[in-house]
Every structure is written in structure tokens, then in C-alpha cells.
Amino acid sequence: MRLPGSGGRALPFLAPLLGLLVFALALYVLDHALAGFHYHDLRRWVAAMPSWRLAIALLLTVGSYLALAGYDFLAFRYIRRVLPYPKILLAAFLGYAITNNTGGSFAFLAGGSIRYRLYAAWGVSGLEIAQIIAFGILTFWLGFLFLGSLLFLLAPLPLPVGWSLPLAPVPVLGGIFLLLLGLFIIWSGSLRRPLRISGWEIRPPSLGLALIQIGFSVLDWSLAATVLYVLLPHAPTLSWPVFLGLYLLAQLGAMVSQVPGGLGVLETLTVLLLKPFLPAAPVFGALLVFRGIYYLLPLALAALLLGGYELAAREKVVVLTQAVGRRVTDLAPPVFSLLVFVGGALLLFSGATPSVDGRMAWLREFLPLPVIELSHFLGSLTGLGLLVLARGLWERLDAAFFLTALLLGAGAVFSLLKGLDYEEAAILLGMLGLLLSCRKEFYRRASLLDETFTPGWIVAVGLVLLSATWLGLFSYRHVEYSADLWWRFTLHGDAPRFLRATVGLLIALLLIALARLLHPTRPVRQALTTDILEEAAGIVRQAPATKGYLALLGDKDLLFSTRRRAFLMYGVRGRSWVAMGDPVGEAGEFPELLWLFRDTCDRYGGWPVIHEAGLNYLHLYLDIGLLPLKFGEEARVGLGDFSLEGAARKNLRRSHGRAAKEGCRFEVRPAAAVEGLLPQLNAVSERWLEGKATREKGFSLGFFQEAYLKRFPLAVVTGGEGKILAFANVLPGGQQEELSIDLMRFRPRESPAGIMDFLLAELMLWGRGQGYRWFNLGMAPLAGLDFGPFSPTWNRVGAFI
Numbered sequence: 001m002r003l004p005g006s007g008g009r010a011l012p013f014l015a016p017l018l019g020l021l022v023f024a025l026a027l028y029v030l031d032h033a034l035a036g037f038h039y040h041d042l043r044r045w046v047a048a049m050p051s052w053r054l055a056i057a058l059l060l061t062v063g064s065y066l067a068l069a070g071y072d073f074l075a076f077r078y079i080r081r082v083l084p085y086p087k088i089l090l091a092a093f094l095g096y097a098i099t100n101n102t103g104g105s106f107a108f109l110a111g112g113s114i115r116y117r118l119y120a121a122w123g124v125s126g127l128e129i130a131q132i133i134a135f136g137i138l139t140f141w142l143g144f145l146f147l148g149s150l151l152f153l154l155a156p157l158p159l160p161v162g163w164s165l166p167l168a169p170v171p172v173l174g175g176i177f178l179l180l181l182g183l184f185i186i187w188s189g190s191l192r193r194p195l196r197i198s199g200w201e202i203r204p205p206s207l208g209l210a211l212i213q214i215g216f217s218v219l220d221w222s223l224a225a226t227v228l229y230v231l232l233p234h235a236p237t238l239s240w241p242v243f244l245g246l247y248l249l250a251q252l253g254a255m256v257s258q259v260p261g262g263l264g265v266l267e268t269l270t271v272l273l274l275k276p277f278l279p280a281a282p283v284f285g286a287l288l289v290f291r292g293i294y295y296l297l298p299l300a301l302a303a304l305l306l307g308g309y310e311l312a313a314r315e316k317v318v319v320l321t322q323a324v325g326r327r328v329t330d331l332a333p334p335v336f337s338l339l340v341f342v343g344g345a346l347l348l349f350s351g352a353t354p355s356v357d358g359r360m361a362w363l364r365e366f367l368p369l370p371v372i373e374l375s376h377f378l379g380s381l382t383g384l385g386l387l388v389l390a391r392g393l394w395e396r397l398d399a400a401f402f403l404t405a406l407l408l409g410a411g412a413v414f415s416l417l418k419g420l421d422y423e424e425a426a427i428l429l430g431m432l433g434l435l436l437s438c439r440k441e442f443y444r445r446a447s448l449l450d451e452t453f454t455p456g457w458i459v460a461v462g463l464v465l466l467s468a469t470w471l472g473l474f475s476y477r478h479v480e481y482s483a484d485l486w487w488r489f490t491l492h493g494d495a496p497r498f499l500r501a502t503v504g505l506l507i508a509l510l511l512i513a514l515a516r517l518l519h520p521t522r523p524v525r526q527a528l529t530t531d532i533l534e535e536a537a538g539i540v541r542q543a544p545a546t547k548g549y550l551a552l553l554g555d556k557d558l559l560f561s562t563r564r565r566a567f568l569m570y571g572v573r574g575r576s577w578v579a580m581g582d583p584v585g586e587a588g589e590f591p592e593l594l595w596l597f598r599d600t601c602d603r604y605g606g607w608p609v610i611h612e613a614g615l616n617y618l619h620l621y622l623d624i625g626l627l628p629l630k631f632g633e634e635a636r637v638g639l640g641d642f643s644l645e646g647a648a649r650k651n652l653r654r655s656h657g658r659a660a661k662e663g664c665r666f667e668v669r670p671a672a673a674v675e676g677l678l679p680q681l682n683a684v685s686e687r688w689l690e691g692k693a694t695r696e697k698g699f700s701l702g703f704f705q706e707a708y709l710k711r712f713p714l715a716v717v718t719g720g721e722g723k724i725l726a727f728a729n730v731l732p733g734g735q736q737e738e739l740s741i742d743l744m745r746f747r748p749r750e751s752p753a754g755i756m757d758f759l760l761a762e763l764m765l766w767g768r769g770q771g772y773r774w775f776n777l778g779m780a781p782l783a784g785l786d787f788g789p790f791s792p793t794w795n796r797v798g799a800f801i
Contacts, residue, residue, distance in 0.1 A: 022257040023463055026268040027470045030284075033271050037281040039353060039475035045285040053230050057293050060227045065298060067220035068096045072115070074213055075135035078205050079128050083119075091118040094305070094335070097298040101338055114334070116622070126628060134202070142184065142210075143217020144248065149178035151245035158242070158276055170249070185210065221248070227294050228270075231286040238277040246273040263463060267291075296342060303332075303339045303434050332438040336431075337394035340386050340404055343431050345464045346424060347383030347411050351376060351501050352472035354494040355419035363420050372418055373497065379414035380501035382407050384508055387461050393442065395595060396623070401435070401442035408432040443591055465505065472498040528554050535560075536567055537711065539585045544737035546776060547612070548584035553708055555698045556580060559597055561589040568597055571699055577606040580700055582614050591620055598624040611700060612779055635777035639739070639768040642775075644761060655754030656761045659717075662752040666762035668730060669714045677714065678706055680724045684745050691748030700779075702729070702742035715741065715763050717755060725751045726759050732772075739767040740776035 069092035076083055095115040119129045151157070152174025187193075189207035205213065225247040229240060250269035254262025267287045271280050363372065385407050392400025409432055412425040476495040486499055533551075536558055540548040548569075551558060556569040566585025571578050579597060583590045594617075601608040613621055618628065644653045669677065685704040689695065696703035709729055717726040726746030732739060741763065746755050764775045 023259050023264045024466060026257075026259075026264040027466065030264070030268040030271060031470065031474060033268070033275070033280045034284060034474065037279075038478060042281055042285045042288070045282045046289060049231065049285075049289065054289070054293070056230045057227045057290070058297075060223050060230070061294050061297070064220050064223035064227065064294070065093055065096065067216055067223060068092055070216040070220075071136040071139045071213075072132060074139065074209065074216060075132040078135050078209060079131050081124065081128060083122060083124070087118070087122055090305075091115045093298070094118070094302050097302040098334060098338065100295050101299050101342075120618075135205075139213045139217050140220075141217075142181070142214045143219075143221045144252075145177040145181040145184075146214050146218055147221055147244065148248050148252075149174045149181055151241060151248065153178065155241050155245050157245045157249070224294065228286060228290045231289050231293075232274075233278060233282050233286075235277040238274070243274075246270070249273060259463070263291075264467065299335070299338055299342065302335050303431070332441040333394055333396050336435055336438065337390045339431055340393055340408070340435070341390040341460070341464075343408065343411070343428055344383040344386030344390065345467070346427065347379050347386065347415070348464060348468040348505075349471055350415065350421060350424055351380035351383065351418075352468045352498050353475050355421075359420035363417075367417060375414045375417035376419075376497045377501055377504055379411060379418050380505060381508055382411040382414060384465075384505050386411070387464060388512065391457050396442050396591070398442050401439065405432060405435060408435065465509075469502060472502065528558065532558065535564065536584075539565070539567060542734045543584050544733050544735050545582070545584075546731035546733045546738050546740040547581040549712075549731045549742065550580055550700070550702065551584065552711060553698065553702060553705060559593065559600070561585070561593040561596070563589065565589050566593050568593055570597070572606065575607050576609050577601045578609045578611050578699075581612045582610075582617055590617060591623070594620050594624050632779050632781040635780045636738075637764060637775040637777065639764060639772050639775055642764050642768050644765075652757055652761055655757035659752050659755050659758035663720055664725065664752065664755065664758055665718050666759065666766075667716060667718075668763075668766055669716060671711060671713050674710050674712070674714050675706075677716075677724065677727075678709070681709065681714075681727055681745075684724055684727060684747055685743075687747045687749070688745040704743065704745075709743070715759060715766075717746075717751075717759050717762075719750070726755050728759060728763070730763070736771045736773065738774045738776050739763075739770075739772040740778070 066089075069089045072088050072092040073085065076088065092115070098114055115133065116126075116129050119132065120126065124132075152170045157170055185207070188204040188210040192204060204210075222244065225244050226240070228247065229243050232238075232243075247270070250266055250273055251262065253269045254266040257265040259265050267284060270287055271283050274283050360372075386404065389400045389404045389407065393404060408428050412428040412432070415421040415424040415428065476498060486496060533554065536548075536551045540551065550556070551567065551569040556571050558567050558569055560567045561583075566583050566587075566589035568583045569580045571580070577597070577600075583593050598608050600606075608624070608626065610621060610626065612634075613628070614634075621628070643649070644656060674681075682704065702708065712729040712731060715728045715730050716724050719725045726744075728741040728744045730739070731742055741760075744756060744759075746759075767775055
């Protein structure tokens with residue numbers, strides 16, 4: 001398991017920073033486009049929107065997401081796999097609900113991890129899931145290319161004054177789109193040759209399937225655009241084809257901007273492109289409703305689905321459990337993280353906009369003005385707290401869960417006290433109820449100050465704060481600024497409250513940054529004292545697997561869980577922090593321990609790697625952001641029915657018989673007897689190293705160390721006069737589960753051929769007699785690698801070797 005490709009330290013900040021700059025520019029342009037309009041104009045227009053428009057928009061949104069699910073349905077036909085459609089629909093909906101709210105230009109990858117977890121739990125291989133995601137991206141763009149080429153070439157788009165550039169760029173775009181679409185049709189219909197990109201082979205879909213792809217994508221794009229179209233006021237000169245072309249242009253600019261969900265950029269471009277047809281205020285109001293219906297509502301439904309599933313599971317509703325699988329609630333952390341992030345943005349936007357006059361007058365009858373002022377200020381700080389805690393929810397912190405629950409409840413109270421915003425309070429309480437239903441998914445015990453905020457997450461918080469600031473300035477642009485505005489406390493003093501809250505948010509951000517800056521870092525290394533090694537040895541002896549004994553070599557650092565019931569052994573080489581095998585100890589400690597390892601790597605700029613990771617804990621490695629890379633398989637022999645009989649064991653039986661005829665004898669010496677054998681063992685080891693012309697290795701292999709060998713029983717093969725010809729230290733797993741060896745040495749010139757086969761066969765027979773279930777022969781490099789046409793280059797090279 002390894003971290004996905006990483007660049008330099010500055011590179012990860014480049015794309016998010018560029019997106020932030022584009023977003024700031026979009027707000028500046030939008031502010032000029034809305035000059036002459038006030039916040040109340042937008043509010044009145046949204047409130048006056050007919051309910052039938054909202055109902056049609058909701059139905060069209062459902063249709064668009066069903067078309068998106070069709071992307072995955074077609075992908076399963078492409079890979080020739082069968083999966084029940086309800087499962088495909090569930091995975092696609094959850095994935096695209098995340099994608100639409102987080103992604104940039106190639107946003108499908110943002111929801112890819114959601115679909116990966118679900119499809120993998122339903123038996124779909126990693127390679128097939130990668131093909132499904134790639135197929136979805138292709139389908140997404142095919143419909144865009146078809147509609148773009150059709151509308152940009154055939155339908156004249158009346159661009160605003162000043163947008164007409166030389167060479168007629170929109171028709172040129174249409175020509176490029178038509179060319180790309182034509183090449184795809186020729187590729188899938190005539191050439192039929194796989195496309196090779198960076199070692200990957202992409203098989204073209206059949207022509208029939210390609211045409212269906214285009215149809216689904218065109219349907220999706222058309223329905224999504226129509227959602228916004230029905231929300232706009234009637235404009236006699238704005239036909240649906242013209243609007244669709246302008247919508248595609250706006251979406252293209254939003255995707256190129258790399259701003260999550262095209263936030264701000266889509267709104268700005270749409271307002272500018274529709275300027276010849278409609279005033280800016282109603283267009284912007286329609287865009288706000290469109291953002292809520294098409295983007296935020298599906299995200300809320302995804303959270304509702306997860307929370308409802310968890311409650312249903314507690315009530316043992318077996319039908320639902322069997323229909324969607326047990327892995328659904330594993331997706332709760334990212335979904336609720338985004339939902340809570342939206343809740344924080346909601347509180348900040350509410351604090352930046354005027355309150356409803358009638359409600360404030362009614363509220364004054366029950367509450368004194370200081371309570372209203374304080375509630376407004378604390379409500380904005382609560383919104384900032386939810387933005388910060390959303391990152392902790394994403395990383396499954398239990399502290400983030402409890403604090404988020406507290407802040408959601410407090411935010412609902414503040415919403416009522418600051419302006420009787422009962423709609424806002426109901427939304428926050430709904431989030432709280434759904435979050436509480438998934439309590440068990442937030443299990444990590446770690447400090448919030450230890451968490452690393454990614455560049456993308458920092459920029460996302462910046463986007464919300466910048467949006468709230470712009471919204472406040474736009475809402476109170478008619479209020480003349482003066483120095484005494486800061487100290488004006490009145491019932492209708494919304495503008496002063498916004499100014500004070502903004503300063504409070506800046507101070508809170510500064511305190512959070514200082515707290516993280518001054519927080520003491522963890523030590524990178526810990527001296528491996530005898531007591532620590534003995535503590536690790538006690539944990540290893542209880543573990544069913546034997547790989548943990550490598551920790552006792554002392555050549556690796558040990559990272560213990562908080563309760564010190566499990567540990568991870570690792571080494572650092574350059575920027576790679578490589579853990580040797582799965583964690584060792586109580587399985588309940590593993591999630592916290594792996595997150596601790598990931599956080600430590602992030603703190604010191606390291607790349608986490610799990611070497612020889614097992615399948616049992618694959619979901620935990622996916623949780624911390626690692627990707628699987630297969631380079632071999634573990635070889636194990638079942639000891640319950642092991643014998644030397646049968647045709648399959650003919651060669652092993654021959655080697656065993658030859659060594660026995662030459663007088664070789666096998667026995668297992670107890671650990672207490674090893675110290676007296678050390679001189680002979682050292683001589684055997686030196687002869688073996690000389691014969692192999694090599695030196696001692698380490699990390700994933702044992703090496704000759706007296707203190708290490710004295711911990712284990714010893715399997716020895718002796719010849720005449722009791723001379724030790726070969727030996728191996730015996731690693732006994734806990735609960736009689738697994739038996740293995742580590743250090744294997746023999747005298748090359750003095751030992752009969754096949755002596756190690758003799759030792760292994762005798763040791764397996766001995767292990768069977770002792771009641772062990774398995775004999776572990778260790779990693780077989782390059783075993784099990786695929787050589788198929790869709791296998792990555794590494795797999796095909798390894799399989800060829």
C-alpha cells in the first residue's frame with residue numbers, strides 16, 4: 001500500500017491557490033455585474049418564485065442523477081460484469097453527490113473513492129473499478145462534446161458586448177469538439193485498436209455502446225441545464241437551445257477554473273452570458289436556488305440515506321441490509337464532513353445577511369438586545385468551528401464528532417436567538433440527528449491540533465470565508481460606512497453585527513493558526529530500550545500472525561497505539577516511511593494506529609507506505625488515503641492434512657529421503673538451549689554468507705543477532721557426530737494459528753543437496769503435530785500478477801518475469 005503520487009512541497013498548493021484567485025476574480029466581476037441591485041431584491045425574487053417551478057426542477061434533478069447512474073450501468077456492460085441495478089444506483093448516487101460538490105474540471109475522481117469502497121465490497125476488482133471510473137469520465141465528456149459541437153456550430157450564441165474575439169472562438173470550439181467526437185466514433189466503430197497511455201491499455205467500446213454513452217450523457221447535460229432554465233424568469237428571446245449553449249460555455253469555464261463545484265465561477269459566467277436576456281438579480285437568484293436543488297439537496301439526501309441505513313441496521317431491518325451491503329456506513333465520514341462543512345457555511349452566510357424585520361420585532365418582545373447581539377456573534381464563530389471540525393470528521397476523529405454535535409446544537413439555538421431563523425435551526429438539528437445515528441463511524445482518538453489540513457481544505461475554508469465577506473459587503477452596500485458603525489448596537493443594526501462578526505472570525509482564525517503552530521510535535525524516533533522490546537514481544541506472542549516478530553530485531557522504529565495494545569514497525573528512507581506489514585496487536589487498536597502513522601508522516605513531510613499489507617485490513621488502508629499496489633502473494637501451507645504422500649509431493653519426498661539416507665536428523669531445540677549453540681550457529685551463518693557472496697540484510701528479513709535468536713525455539717538439522725548442518729529459528733503464532741521461520745542458514749559445502757527441503761518438511765510435520773493450522777513461507781514476489789491487456793505495465797512486466 002502506498003500514497004498516491006505526490007509532487008514537491010509547493011506543487012500541491014498551486015492548483016488550490018489558482019482556484020482561490022479565480023474565485024476572487026469571479027466575485028469581483030459578479031459584484032460589478034450586480035451593481036445597482038440590493039440583497040433585498042434577490043430575496044424578494046427568490047421568495048416569489050412559483051412552487052411549480054421548484055417542483056419541476058426537483059423532478060429534473062432526479063432525472064439527471066438517474067442519467068448519471070446510467071454512466072455506471074453502461075460501464076458494467078463495458079467490463080462485462082453483472083451487478084444488481086439498485087446497488088449500481090446507490091453507489092453512483094453517493095459518488096456523484098460527492099463529486100458535484102467537491103470536484104473541479106475532472107470531478108469524477110473526487111467521488112471515485114466512494115464507488116471504490118462500495119464496488120469492492122460487492123466483489124468488483126480494483127482494475128474493474130478503475131475502468132468504471134474512466135468510462136464514466138469518458139461518458140461525461142462525450143455528451144458535452146456532442147452538444148457543444150452541435151450548438152456552437154449551428155446555433156448562433158449572442159455573446160455579450162466585448163466577448164466577440166477574432167477567429168470566432170465559439171465556432172472554433174465547436175469544430176474542435178466535433179473533431180474529437182469524430183475521432184472517438186472512428187476509434188470505436190472502425191479502428192477497434194486499444195489505446196495505450198502511460199502503460200495502460202484502453203479498449204474502445206463497441207459502436208452501439210458508444211452511441212448509448214452519448215445518449216445518456218446528452219440526457220444528463222440537458223436535464224441539468226433545464227433545471228436552471230425552468231428556475232429563470234420567462235425571457236421571450238431566450239430559447240432553450242440558445243440557453244443550453246450558454247450553459248455549456250459557463251460550465252466549461254467553471255470546470256477549467258478548478259474551483260470546487262465551480263462555485264462562484266459558474267454563477268458569474270452565467271450572469272454575464274445571460275445579460276442580453278435577463279437582469280442580473282433574478283439570474284443570480286435562480287442560480288442560488290439551482291445550487292441548492294442540484295448540488296446541496298443530493299448531498300443532504302446522501303447523508304439521510306447513510307443515517308437512515310444506520311438506524312435501520314440497529315433495528316435489524318434485514319431486507320435493507322442485504323440490498324445495499326454492510327459497507328454503506330463506512331462512507332459516512334466523507335459525506336457528513338461535507339454536510340457539516342455546508343452547515344458551517346450556512347451559519348456564516350446567515351450572519352452576513354440581514355435578518356427578517358418582522359421576526360426581529362417579535363423576538364425583541366422576549367429577548368434583550370445583548371442576547372441577540374451575542375447570539376449573532378457566536379453563531380458566526382460556530383460556523384467557523386464547523387468548517388474546521390469538518391476536516392476532523394473526514395478523518396473519523398471522535399473528538400471532532402462530539403464537538404461537531406455540540407456546535408450543531410448550539411448553532412440551532414443561536415439561529416433562533418439571533419433572528420428566529422427556524423428554517424436554519426431545523427436544518428442544523430436535522431444534520432445533528434443524522435450525525436448521531438452514525439456515531440460508531442468516528443472512532444479515532446487523536447488530538448484535533450495534530451491533524452494536517454491539506455492545501456485543498458485550507459483553500460475551501462478560504463472560499464467560504466471570502467464568500468461570506470463578499471455577501472456581507474453586497475448586502476450592506478447601501479449602508480454608508482463610518483467609524484461609529486462598529487459600536488452601534490440596535491435591533492436593526494445588521495451591518496454593525498456583520499462587521500464585528502467578521503473581525504471575530506479573523507481573530508479566531510489567527511488563534512487557531514497560532515495553536516497549531518505552537519502545538520508541540522511528536523518525537524520522530526524513540527530509543528528502543530529493552531523494556532520497549534519486551535513490551536512489543538508480549539504483544540507479538542499473542543498475535544496469530546508471526547510477521548510481528550521482526551520488530552524484535554531492533555532495526556525498525558516502533559509506533560504504539562495510545563493504549564499500547566498494538567504497534568506498527570516502520571523505517572524511514574528518504575521521504576518514504578515504510579511500515580513492515582500490518583499492525584500487530586489488538587485489531588480494535590488498528591484504525592487509530594494507522595491514522596497516527598499517517599498523521600506522523602504528514603507532519604514530517606513523509607510518504608506513508610505499508611509493505612506486505614494483508615487483505616484483512618484493506619479498508620483501513622483505503623480510509624487513510626493509500627492505494628493498493630500488488631507485487632506478490634503470501635505462500636501458506638495448510639498443516640491440518642499435510643503429509644509427504646501423493647504425486648504432488650514427489651520432489652519434496654525425494655529430497656527428504658536423500659537427506660535422511662545421508663544421516664541427517666531433525667529436532668526442535670527450546671529457546672533456553674539456543675545460547676549454548678550460538679558458536680556453532682554463527683559458524684553455519686558465516687559459511688552460508690560466504691557461499692552466497694552476500695551480506696546480512698534486514699527490515700523485512702531477519703539477520704544473525706544473538707539476542708534475537710535466543711528468543712525462539714530452533715529447528716536444527718545435524719549430521720554425523722551431532723554437527724549442526726542447518727538451522728532456522730521457529731516463529732510460533734498465538735492461538736496455534738500460524739507457524740513460520742525467519743533466519744534460514746546451512747553449510748553449503750558440507751550439507752547434502754536438498755537439506756533445506758528436509759528441514760522445512762520436518763518442521764511442517766512437527767507443526768502439524770503441535771496443532772498449528774498454517775505454515776507461512778513468506779512473500780512470493782511477482783506471484784499472482786495479471787498479464788491481461790488491461791493490466792498496468794508493472795503487473796504485465798512482473799507476470800512476464
